[in-house]
Amino acid sequence: MANDNVLSELIYEYYESRILFGMYQYGDQLRSISQICASFGLARNTVQTALDKLEAAGYIKTEQRKMAIIVYQGTEKTFIENAMKYFVPRRDGMLDINQQGALLFSTVWEMGLKNLERSISAGLYKKTNATGILSEEPTKLYYDVLRTFNNGLMESLYWQFLRYLNYFYPNKEYGMVNYMEDGLLSVEIANRMKAETDAYYYQNFLEVKAFVDSIPEEHHLKNVPQIPFTWTMYRKRPQVRYTLASTIIQEIFWEVYPVGSYLPSLPKMAERYHVSLSTVRRTLDVLHSLGVTKAYMGVGTRVCMEPINPYILNTREMQENLTLHKEGMEFLFLTIYNVTLFTLESITAEKREALLQEISKFHGKNNDILCIDVLLKFISTEVPSVFLRECYGKLRELMAWGYIFSAVLRGSGEQPHMDLNDFIAQLETDMMAEHWTACAQSWQAFIEDRLDFLRTRFSLENPKDQI
Template identity: 30%
Template sequence: MKTQSELNCLVYDFYVTRILFGYYSYGDSLPPMQKISEYFRLAVPTVRTALKLLEKEGYIEISAPKAARVIYQASGKDYLRNIARYRSARKEGLLDMRQVNRLLLAPLLNAGISAGDESSLKDRWKKMKDNEFDGMSVSIGLYTSALAYLDNYLIMNFYWEMNRYTRIPYMLGKLEALEEIIEKLDTLPKEEMGVFLTEELESVYMNVDKILNKKIQSEYPKLLDGQYPGIPFEWNFYYKRSQIRYTLGAKMLQEILYGYYPIGSYLPSLPKLAEHYGVSVATIRRTIDFVAGYNIVKSFQGKGIQVCLGKEDVTASQEVVRLALKYFLDGMQFVALTVRPVCRYTLKRISAEELDKLGQFLLTICERKKEYLLLDIFLTFIAERCPSPAVGHCYLKILKCLVMAYPFTLFQMEQAEFDRIYGEMIRQTIHNIEGREIDKITDGWGVFFEEQERYFREAARNLTYDRYNWKVKLPIH
């Protein structure tokens, strides 16, 4: 199965799963291309690319103007073997998805439902109840309808990536349990919908999980013993920019902020950078071009590549600049909505010594007048110590989005205002660590990220733009 980070792969993964796992049989027709486009809210050309890939690999046959027809032939045992092999390689990761659901997806779902008006939500869900569910699992429809109200690319992408990994929602069709959930939703007030939906769908997934495991255990017990290399959950969301280029750019910026490459100094040669990051010289060259769009570095003929972060304006002539700001705002909202459960879950499971380390890290950056490292220090600490590997992975991914926007935020905010906001947060956190007040730490960071998200969204609305420069004018509190 493909794992590329392209939009057409969302469609590909959905239908290849349903074909290999037995939802569709030989001779069945897929929904019309236009209908698939509506299901996924993707352009018809994107859907066409996915279907052509399915045809190329021998799963379907496309005969326009008719709907694509399944030509993959398999028996019931073949389908079960496909499921067993897939799940065997993801055994630990699938267990961890329960924590991802509770710590990340549940608060995001609640926020989406809260953002929508009650009549609109119930109208959408009534349409699902009245329609046939051949094209897409009703559980996916419920989630995407609610999450769409947040208008957040990263959050919606995160949900799809979860589905791509677990595959269980892809296998569900018109189950009686799902129809009962929709019936119940019609009777609930908006504030109760999120909790109900999270708990009920988790129950449905767990029941399907048990049934699958029981069948696999009886037919292919060895395939559940982890004979395939483990595949952890990985979130890829840079559809419009090379994943490695964005990741390397964020890492380079982090090293600049930590003083590994001081502002005004020159970077090592391209071959040495390639060796340091373990990539090719060509990749380093593309990454340098990428970060130069933010004026993080600047090339001088005969001298080299100089670190100039904060010395010049950030230009808006490249899409990369606008994309980074979009990712930053989406990432801030993602953390603001999830940091309370993630923080509480993590801090209540680490030792007192580890908690004291966090306090020492924060004290150190305060003493060195590097308060701008606060978000990086805190989120890295939580991500690396979170008992859920997948949740930690997601937070490290989001951190890359926050890092790439430092040129907009850290060096254009009034220094006194910055020191007040971040310095106070550091002192408050250290005080609560010393008192072992986990709930106060958690709530404090929840409020902090909520305020930061509002702060920078307001800043984005107050952008001034001319042909060459795009400057962030931050409001003074």
């Protein structure tokens, strides 16, 4: 998570869902602020902000030195109506996640469990101290595994995944045994607990689906617009300008704006990208600082792609974006095999041929960032899963920041030790032979090579204030 506002929003949603669905009812008491702070591992101000918002929404009543009391007067009918309003618009999204979510999380679990086992054996394991959601419920096991990667981006995705599947927080009485034996990890117990938890969640999913599908026609909810899952990239600084900068860098890669050409005027860019003029100006400031563009008084903004001063990597602004790039690359490495294989096996022969034609264009070129962008652009457009398209679309945005690394390396005369021509030739051979598993393996190896090179050449610290 990025900051206290995001954390207080999480606490607010945690209690709001339980109140609206009847887990907490009129007259029930919440725990004291100090108890909530201790359980959630958060500062008093963060918890107080969430409680203030709950009170403003009419859910609770607080009095000085007393525990908050639920004042929302729901009935069995209103609890059902609240559930309808939440789950009906998310039915398709929940179904999609239930079917395809394992493509992202299965490999993460397997590797993370190995990381956790090594950490415990080496005496480096530290008990989770994040939120009450973790300390009291089975999500703690997943989080302990996930945090072994020290990757705030993946942890952010996990939290937003849980928030979207609101109902999937287990009931208050649900409990789990400890997966540690004599201070050491029991892989057998951990895997059994995961299987039990997955089964518990799946049963909840089936109940929610049955509930949504059984809603009578008179409620007029059958054709309600669906709310898809959205993955928000948390940044300490305003996000829009960095997202737009990534988009423009990608378009320069694809020669929408060739080097030497001029970008559209500020008003036209604001209209094209649906942002304000001030956002366009801030975005251009970012691009100017990277040597991507240069402003000429009375003429316009020219695409120049000049050499980057390597010292720019030391600025806090660039460190944040480049750390997100590295974290995105790590998550891409863990998931690229499953997602690529699923996509290739699911799409039509015509679409696979279109991808082959795009890949073939890279013979004689030495642009690994653009090569990765070809695949991510294809997956985020063609994979038959809205959930995966959203996640890979956001990863594609982060990959664009790899341009900065490439530009610095070009300036120093250094390049990654990988032969793009051999890689492209092997992909072509495997795709024409319809060896989809081999294609997915090649992409995973390619991403791994770049990630290893990235780790050895640049030192980046993971943000400490992300859950």
